[in-house]
Amino acid sequence: MxxxxxxxxxxxxxxxxxxxxxxxxxxxxxxxxxxxMGMAPWIGVVAIGASLLTAAxxxxxxxxxxxxxxxxxxxxxxxxxxxxGINEYDATHPDE
Numbered sequence: 001m002x003x004x005x006x007x008x009x010x011x012x013x014x015x016x017x018x019x020x021x022x023x024x025x026x027x028x029x030x031x032x033x034x035x036x037m038g039m040a041p042w043i044g045v046v047a048i049g050a051s052l053l054t055a056a057x058x059x060x061x062x063x064x065x066x067x068x069x070x071x072x073x074x075x076x077x078x079x080x081x082x083x084x085g086i087n088e089y090d091a092t093h094p095d096e
Contacts (some may be wrong), residue, residue, distance in 0.1 A: 017023035 014020045014023040017026050
C-alpha cells in the first residue's frame with residue numbers, strides 16, 4: 001500500500017509541474033544546477049593548484065638557468081686558470 005501512496009505523490013507532483021515531461025525536465029534542471037554548484041569549489045581548488053604548480057615550475061626553470069649560467073662562468077674561469085698555470089710553468093721552466 002505504501003508503494004501506491006508513493007506513486008500517488010509522484011503523480012500529484014508531476015501534475016502540479018505541468019505533466020510528466022515538465023516534471024522530468026524540472027528534476028533534470030535541478031540536478032544540473034546542483035551539480036554545477038557542487039563543482040564550483042573544485043574549480044577553485046584546481047585553479048589554485050594550477051597556479052601553484054606554474055609558479056613552482058617557473059622557480060625550478062629559473063634555478064636551473066642560474067646554475068647553468070654559473071657553471072659556464074666557472075668553466076671559463078677554470079680554463080683561464082689552467083692556461084695561466086701552463087703559461088707560468090712555461091715561463092719558469094724554459095728548458096723543458
